[in-house]
Amino acid sequence: MQYRVIREKSKWRRWLAPTLALIACLISGVVGLLWGASIAQSQIEENVALQERVEELTATNTGLRGRLTDSELIIDTQRYTAVALRDELTQLHKHMASLEAELGFFRKIMVPDGGQQGLQVERFSVTPKGGSVFVIKATLIHVSERPRVVSGTVNIEVEGAQGGSPVTLSGGALASSPEELKFRFRYFQELEQRVVLPQDFVATTVKMAMIGKNTTPVDAEFVWAAE
Secondary structure (H helix, E strand, O other): OOOOOOOOOOHHHHHHHHHHHHHHHHHHHHHHHHHHHHHHHHHHHHHHHHHHHHHHHHHHHHHHHHHHHHHHHHHHHHHHHHHHHHHHHHHHHHHHHHHHHHHHHHHHHHOOOOOOOEEEEEEEEEEEOOOOEEEEEEEEEEEOOOOOOEEEEEEEEEEEEEOOEEEEEEHHHHOOEOOOEEEEEOOEEEEEEEEEOOOOEEEEEEEEEEEEOOOOOEEEEEEOOEO
16 A cells, blocks of 8 residues: 655745735836836927927917018018109109200290291190090291291191092181181290091191291191091
C-alpha cells in the first residue's frame, strides 16, 4: 500500500498571486492615469499656445486690413485729387486758349501787323435750331491803322443742291429774318441771321457780301458746317 502526502499551502501563499496581480493592475492604472494626465496637460498647454497664436494672428490681420483700408483711401484720395487737378488744368488750358484767342482778336483790330486790312469776317458759325431752321452768326471786324466808323449791309447766300440740281438761295428764298443785315461799328460787331431752308435742300456753302458805304464790297465764303 502506498501513501500520498498532501501538503496544505499556507493562507498567505494562496492570496499572494492575486494580491500581486491586483497591485500590478493598480500600478498600471496609476501609471496610465499619470501618463494620460501628462498628455492632457500637454494638449491643454498646446491648445492655449495655439489660441494665443490665433489671437495674435487675428490682431495682425485686423491691423493689416486697417492699413489696407487706409492705403486704399489714400490711393482713392490721390486718384480723385489727380483727376480733379487734371480737369482743373484742362479747364485752365481752355480758358488760357480762349483768352489768347480773345487777345489775338483784339490785337488784330487794335494793332494791325501790316496784313490784310479793311472789312473782314473774323468768326463764323451755323447752329441748327430744329427742323430746317438755322442761325448764322458772324463777327465783322474793321482792321485799319486809323480806325473809323464803317457802316453798310450784309447779303447772305446759301449754296447747295435741291432735287439733284445746284441751287443758290438768298433774300426771301431763305425765309430769313431780318431779310437784310445792317452793320455800323468802329472795331467789331456781331451779326446774327435766322434762316429757314427748304425741306429737300442740302446746304454746302455760305457766301457773305459786305457792302459798306464809300468802300469796296468785300466777299467771304464759308463751308456750311452746322454745329
